[in-house]
Amino acid sequence: MYTVSLISFFLSAVIAREIVFPRIAAIQGSGQVPLGNDNIVDIVTDSQFSGLTTFAHLPYVNCFVDDGTDLTPYDIAILGAPFDTGVTARPGARYGPGGIRLGSRRLEGWSIYTGMNVFESWARIVDCGDAPLTWLDNTVALKQLDLAHKVISSRPANTTYLGRTPRVVTLGGDHTTTLSALRSTYEKWGPVSVIHFDSHIDTWDPKVLGGGISHYAGVNHGTFLHIAHEEGLIRNTSVHVGIRAPVNRPKGDLRNDIRCGFEMIKARDLDSLGINGVVEEIKRRVGDSKVYISVDIDVLDPAFAPATGTAEPGGFSTRELLSILDALNGLPVIGADVVEVAPIYDTAAETTTLAAAEVAHSLLYLMVATPVMSE
Numbered sequence: 001m002y003t004v005s006l007i008s009f010f011l012s013a014v015i016a017r018e019i020v021f022p023r024i025a026a027i028q029g030s031g032q033v034p035l036g037n038d039n040i041v042d043i044v045t046d047s048q049f050s051g052l053t054t055f056a057h058l059p060y061v062n063c064f065v066d067d068g069t070d071l072t073p074y075d076i077a078i079l080g081a082p083f084d085t086g087v088t089a090r091p092g093a094r095y096g097p098g099g100i101r102l103g104s105r106r107l108e109g110w111s112i113y114t115g116m117n118v119f120e121s122w123a124r125i126v127d128c129g130d131a132p133l134t135w136l137d138n139t140v141a142l143k144q145l146d147l148a149h150k151v152i153s154s155r156p157a158n159t160t161y162l163g164r165t166p167r168v169v170t171l172g173g174d175h176t177t178t179l180s181a182l183r184s185t186y187e188k189w190g191p192v193s194v195i196h197f198d199s200h201i202d203t204w205d206p207k208v209l210g211g212g213i214s215h216y217a218g219v220n221h222g223t224f225l226h227i228a229h230e231e232g233l234i235r236n237t238s239v240h241v242g243i244r245a246p247v248n249r250p251k252g253d254l255r256n257d258i259r260c261g262f263e264m265i266k267a268r269d270l271d272s273l274g275i276n277g278v279v280e281e282i283k284r285r286v287g288d289s290k291v292y293i294s295v296d297i298d299v300l301d302p303a304f305a306p307a308t309g310t311a312e313p314g315g316f317s318t319r320e321l322l323s324i325l326d327a328l329n330g331l332p333v334i335g336a337d338v339v340e341v342a343p344i345y346d347t348a349a350e351t352t353t354l355a356a357a358e359v360a361h362s363l364l365y366l367m368v369a370t371p372v373m374s375e
């Protein structure tokens with residue numbers, strides 16, 4: 001019995017050696033590489049399950065080391081902002097950066113829509129990991145995030161003839177984290193138009209939302225755009241896209257929203273305007289100003305993105321959002337984020353984190369497609 005199975009083992013080994021696989025003539029991404037004529041097995045080329053999980057297998061760079069330390073220069077940086085104590089409903093977005101990175105493992109190759117491969121372009125893109133943020137004191141954590149943005153965007157860029165200031169795509173974190181990004185972009189680029197994809201306006205006066213209790217509580221994921229306006233960080237040519245959540249006051253919140261510099265494209269406006277109409281409206285609004293794109297994943301319908309802090313029924317589909325984002329090609333995007341991803345509420349199929357990763361992919365596309373030179 002033993003002898004027989006041993007013989008069959010050797011036989012199968014011999015047969016296996018004789019199987020000849022046809023060579024595949026194709027450009028290989030980070031997928032599977034065919035064996036060459038010499039049959040040498042490859043463990044150098046990346047695969048979607050290899051290595052440690054950075055965003056889309058980008059190289060990790062510790063961007064927070066002291067000035068003067070030898071550092072790989074980069075043009076675009078991914079930064080995680082694990083912060084979720086500014087939410088008014090479900091917590092959990094502190095795990096968002098890790099979740100989005102898991103959802104990004106499949107990203108590679110040339111877009112069937114844009115024809116571009118952002119990972120093989122002029123731009124060196126790196127993943128800086130997550131900013132080290134304390135989890136018990138929001139004031140301190142946001143100061144840490146302010147500093148992290150400042151340090152990352154103050155490094156010399158890699159491809160200096162196309163842009164001297166590295167741009168950052170932040171993975172949230174609750175929406176409060178966008179305030180730190182806008183403080184940083186203001187220093188480098190001046191006031192910017194914000195294209196704000198969200199189901200909520202997020203320009204609530206802290207007096208109305210949280211600040212009635214304490215100043216500390218007034219800085220949260222529903223007030224950060226009001227604060228950004230008060231600090232002079234944003235232009236009055238900003239625009240919301242996808243709004244559908246109710247406001248707290250019959251007229252006051254919307255009056256304040258306009259005062260903060262925003263026009264509003266509501267979620268159901270997509271039904272009448274169509275994708276092209278929405279894109280035209282956004283482009284008309286921001287004109288030729290520099291733009292910051294902030295995507296709260298709750299702009300998507302909960303059917304497409306259940307894993308978020310304040311889900312609102314009646315939103316965009318993932319395809320609709322990606323179509324709008326890609327069509328913003330040509331705008332000078334100087335910073336961007338995808339926020340409010342709380343993976344604990346996701347489906348087992350990673351519905352939300354896959355969508356968020358693809359959103360970040362589109363944001364990278366916009367940055368690569370249009371280099372921006374800082375003054």
Ligand SMILES: [Mn+2]
Binds near residue numbers: 175198200296
């Ligand atoms: Mn928001």
